[in-house]
Amino acid sequence: MTEFNPLLIHPAVIVDKLRETEDIYTFRLRFADPALSRSFRFAAGQFNMVYAFGVGEVPISIVSDPDEPEVLDHTVRIVGRVTGAMARYETGDSLGIRGPFGQGWPLEEARGRDVVIITGGLGCAPVVGAIEYIFRRRAAYGAVTIVHGVKTPQDLLYRERFDAWRRRPNTTVLLACDRADKSWQYHIGVVTELFEQVSVDPERTLVLMCGPEIMMRLGAPILMKKGLPAPSIYVSLERHMECGIGLCGHCQLGPWFLCTDGPVFRYDRIAPWLGKTGV
Amino acid sequence: MTEAKGPHRLPEPPSPRPRFLSLSLFQRLIDALRNKGYRVMGPTVRDGALVWDEIRQVADLPEGWRETQEPGRYRLERTGSGRLFDVVHGPESLKRFAFAAREPLLTIERKAGGFLASSTLPRRELIAILGARACDLAGLAVQDRIFLHGSGADPYYQARRDGLFLVAVNCTRAASTCLCASMNTGPQARGGYDVALTELDGGFVAQAGTPAGLEVLEELAPPAATPEQVTAVQEGIDACARSQTRRLDTSRLPQALYEAHEHARWDDVAQRCLACTNCTMVCPTCFCHTVADLPDLDRQTSARVRLWDSCFTQDHGYIHGKNVRPTIKDRYRMWLTHKLASWIDQFGMSGCVGCGRCITWCPVGIDLTEELAALTSTGDSLARPAGSPTG
Secondary structure, three states: OOOOOOOOOEEEEEEEEEEEEOOEEEEEEEEOOHHHHHHOOOOOOOEEEEEEOOOEEEEEEEOOOOOOOOOEEEEEEOOOHHHHHHOOOOOOOEEEEEEEEOEOOOOOOOOOOEEEEEEEHHHHHHHHHHHHHHHHOHHHOOOEEEEEEEOOHHHOOOHHHHHHHHOOOOEEEEEEEOOOOOOOOOEEOOHHHHHHHOOOOOOOEEEEEEOOHHHHHHHHHHHHHOOOOHHHEEEEOOOOOOOOOOOOOOOEEOOEEOOOOOEEEEHHHHHHHHOOOOO | OOOOOOOOOOOOOOOOOOEEEEHHHHHHHHHHHHHOOOEEEEEEEEOOEEEEEEOOOHHHOOOOEEEEEEOOEEEEEEOOOOOOOOOOOOOOOOHHHHOOOEEEEEEEEEEOOEEEEEEOOOOOOOEEEEEEOHHHHHHHHHHHHHHHHOOOOOHHHHHHHHOEEEEEEEOOOOOOOOOHHHHOOOOOOOOOOOEEEEEEOOEEEEEEOOHHHHHHHHHOOOOEOOHHHHHHHHHHHHHHHHHOOOOOOOOOOOHHHHHOOOOOHHHHHHHHOOOOOHHHHHOOOOOOEEEEEEEOOOOOEEEEEEEEOOOOOOOOOEEOOEEOOOOHHHHHHHHHHHHHHHHHHHHOOOOOOOOOHHHHOOOOOOOHHHHHHHHHOOOOOOOOOOOOOOO
């Protein structure tokens, strides 16, 4: 078979399996085929279809640094049939990968600008690669503000990453927790309440947002009230996906296929569809 | 996303002068295709409907049958006429010949320390379709646009599509549910065929659409069609177009349907729709599919198989713990809005080719022309014409 087949699954070995929280794991994967491992490139914000033998595939964003594409990190919440099977996989086992798919974050457009990254829950995973990309080129970007909200303190993953980012120059990290306990040292409440502390320069600021759809739907207008134009906001969305190449039909939102036109969208292009019921 | 809008514009085929195929030459056309290695598939009567099956001789075709199609109703009857192609169509379009209803994608075998996945591309099979209708050729063109021009051209579809030889039969009879004239796809095939035929008493006027079609025709050395035959063909096709009463007003699409998102009519149609998926299964353009993993009992080998899916199913909009389209209202709205509106934004053409199958094969007779009219009219939006089926 020499013809390119976008539906062919490529085996990848689990190099490491990290338990992030009660129900979230990060699988560090390396293609079994060394040539593929060397040639694979991706952009921050893109995703792979990750396959568990005999069970199925799920779309998972690539968490790792795009400058280190030999090992691909995928952070997975154990919520369904396929991820349930993945939870039982250990280091040395093989999963499968097809990808990368979709449009990533606008990191070239963000050059020279202040970047605000707003995430909720597991929404922090798809932006990790973007944050690492920016910090590798720190001088090319202005102020970086990372805003992240979780339901409970136990839901905070990448804790050491947030701590490391906080120590970066010209960088602010703001964390919020809906239902905090005594261990929580940061803001208590929903993440949008932190927007008050985010300074927005309508000319300079670019926002990357990823999290529950309601957070983005309610959050974007707050930023726009601060003077930020809608085209300076990017959101990453989620829908049922089976193919990754715009053919299976499941991930449609209005005229868009999330798997090929997204998952990252400029807010003004997708906003008309976000508030609609049953789409 | 493309900029082009509006109904279908298929390329005009080359038009060498029309020939006439008597019934004996028509049999020789079947023979010629079979001799070239084609499995010839034509319309046949089975289980009270027209379905594609292998044709070896003219007698295998449904001579003297015609059908009545109405919303939610399909009946075949004998007429005693000598015509072979009086039945317009059955539930099957051409869809399955390129986009298989069940397509094995991969075989995945466990190996020491992992697994190996191999593509199971369909073996090349030559299939000649005898009696492709204009609407279905338009449907195939829509599917070509989706499966062959997208970001990932589909090698399974391509392999099947490459083996097709298409003999169109222009329609001189329309079902009551037909609306190809309104969608600019028929009743005369606008392209996408190798040979196009129009049936007259005692034979066919034939025209080649491709060099391959011309080659097959010329082997038969048919006489030129007479001017009278050519006129009769055009009259038959024109009369067929005029006889169609259903139409879709596409002039304000896609916007008109986007604007109708909160229209009360969606609740009304949701009371009637059973979410049975029939409309999507019979639709020549619906392309949604799901993938099933089928491990052997010993779990050493697992197959991946692609199956037709439908936006009317529970699972279509499911995403970890929630369904983005939980109600039948959401799903009917998704289907109609996609078919008639967002499809234009996605592919530069309508998702409806006017075959009318979704009307006929809907068990409760929901008629998309009525629904669109109600959803986009400015008047009494909930009114339905008297006598139309209700839930």
